[in-house]
Amino acid sequence: MSSILLTLPEIYNAYKNWVRKNPQSLGDWETSAKWISYFIAGRINNSHVVSELVYCLSNLLVMFNDIIIKKNYCQMHSTNSAEKLKLWLTIIEYSEVFCELSAKKLWGVTGKWIIIVCIQVFKCITRLMLIYRYKETVIQHPPIPVLDRKNIKSATNLSTIGEMAQNQFDTSSFILKSSGRVVRKIEASPPLALRTWKPVPKSQNVSCKNNELIxxxxxxxxxxxxxxxxxxxxxxxxxxxxxxxxxxxxxxxxxxxxxxxxxxxxxxxxxxxxxxxxxxxxxxxxxxxxxxxxxxxxxxxxxxxxxxxxxxxxxxxxxxxxxxxxxxxxxxxxxxxxxxxxxxxxx
Known part of the structure; x- marks a missing residue:
């Protein structure tokens, strides 16, 4: 038993490495798991509960794999409180129907309604916290969307390029508070022969700040x-x-x-x-x-x-x-x- 427990971290690390190296082929296995849930429905005893369990686990597996891939590409090492709330809210949304069906099977209609009320109270409080405390505007469904694995590399590169452009803008120019005009710093001015005398273009991130009043x-x-x-x-x-x-x-x-x-x-x-x-x-x-x-x-x-x-x-x-x-x-x-x-x- 101890030998098995010692190998569990190794199995987990090997699985993470496989997920990071095969993000595209991983989707075939995840899709197969969802189709199994459709095939089970109506063909065995308690098929609706079992089918919903398989569907719930397949969604949770997709979310877990997305987190592994996102950490690999985006170098995410910590999550704030808002992300943790979104994580729990996503888990509840994926599993709420299974919980309702299981409660009805075990405790009847009364148990089902108790579970429904408890789940909806938790979801409502969590969403209100995201809105009022963490300033979320439109909460997605699910709160943590499925990762676009095909474009994750390009999205990561674009994010890096945007950050570099913003840093370059900050080091070479500044914005006047009263008029919002962009002024080039003296030390960042090009040689006299290469000057175009055109106004400095605004960075996209800076232009977004002008909409704060709106x-x-x-x-x-x-x-x-x-x-x-x-x-x-x-x-x-x-x-x-x-x-x-x-x-x-x-x-x-x-x-x-x-x-x-x-x-x-x-x-x-x-x-x-x-x-x-x-x-x-x-x-x-x-x-x-x-x-x-x-x-x-x-x-x-x-x-x-x-x-x-x-x-x-x-x-x-x-x-x-x-x-x-x-x-x-x-x-x-x-x-x-x-x-x-x-x-x-x-x-």
Whole structure:
């Protein structure tokens, strides 16, 4: 037993070295693990719990491998408190459905709702801490996104080049506080024969500082918008406790909060000097697409869209060649997927 324990660090180090050397081929193994979870569903006893466990572990494995690769390329040796919160929040988001299914299997519906409330309280508090304490604007889903392994080398090189350009700018020039004009330092002036007499171009990082005033003006609306989005799951759960799970009021409250949050962000984006980064705008676009899921959420699904979706799947399976291989299993599993995944608090 002791010999096995002594070899565990060696196995771990060998695995890290293999991950660092083979970031591309690693994705094939990770994708295979996710497909196994789809294949297991409905084919063995407790298949939904086992399938969700495999899917959860595959996502955690991808996140773990991304951390190893990121440390290798970016030389990350320490993480701040915000990154630790994002790490725990990502782990919870990957495993929350498995926890809900396991709690329902072990302790019934009451245990499931207890786990749901505990998870959502933790997620809400953690996200609010990221917003108010660590000044996060648009929290991604998941908070730690999947690493783009194909472009990590180029992204690292661009980051290094940007830092070098910024350092060169700082050593050769300075900015006047009143006018914001860039002035070249005397010691950094080129020889008289090589001077072009053109103004010094502003660094991209410096030009971003000129938007601080706009950022301060917009921070209030963005803060309200993100707070509405973060607290939506808790308010939806509270409205379900007050009005019931089969009424329209919780559904309408959640939809209204989503629309209000997106409207506030849209009003910020209407200003000429945009205060949102491309990553933040991409996340907001995903939130707009997720509004489509409201047609598969209760009670809209039971009262409006279920029969129409089933009729569409049946028509496709009858009239489109080979479509039945996909549409028939989808029609069988859709009620379970709807009751398991399409919660208001899952986004």
């Amino acid at each position: 950022e301060d003006v917009l921070s209030g609306r963005k803060l309200i918008a993100e707070t509405i989005y973060v607290t939506k799951p808790m308010i939806h759960l509270a409205s379900q406790a007050c009005f019931g799970t089969k009424t329209w009021k919780p559904w309408l409250i959640a939809l209204t909060m989503d629309l209000a949050s997106l409207h506030l962000y849209r009003s910020c984006r209407a200003i000429p000097l945009n205060s949102l980064t491309p990553q933040q705008r991409l996340q907001l676009s995903k939130r707009q697409l997720l509004l489509v899921l409201y047609i598969i959420r209760s009670p809209f699904y039971e009262k409006q869209s279920r029969d129409k979706i089933n009729a569409l799947l049946e028509a496709l399976s009858k009239h489109v060649p080979l479509a039945g291989l996909i549409c028939k299993p989808l029609a069988q599993y859709l009620p379970f997927w709807q009751s398991t995944y399409f919660y208001m608090w899952s986004t």
